[in-house]
Amino acid sequence: MSEVIPNIVNKFQHIDWKVDYDLVTKNTFAALSIKTDKFEQPVVISSSQLNLLSHELMRAKEIMEKLLVRD
Numbered sequence: 001m002s003e004v005i006p007n008i009v010n011k012f013q014h015i016d017w018k019v020d021y022d023l024v025t026k027n028t029f030a031a032l033s034i035k036t037d038k039f040e041q042p043v044v045i046s047s048s049q050l051n052l053l054s055h056e057l058m059r060a061k062e063i064m065e066k067l068l069v070r071d
Helices: 047-067
Strands: 012-022 027-036 040-046
Touching: 027 047, 040 047
Parallel strands: none
Antiparallel strands: 012 027, 027 040
């Protein structure tokens, strides 16, 4: 008897983003809105956090590409 395993991974649908500048704090920030098939999540991060996120995503991509089986 096989058991059906539920799909627990949300399917990415869309991301909206904008970079803005706060005149009061004089900081640059990114406002993201991430949408999946189950939810939409707003995220606000500083420019330094955005740089770190970008670096980490590029590193993750490199690692994943190395793991791909090639013919």
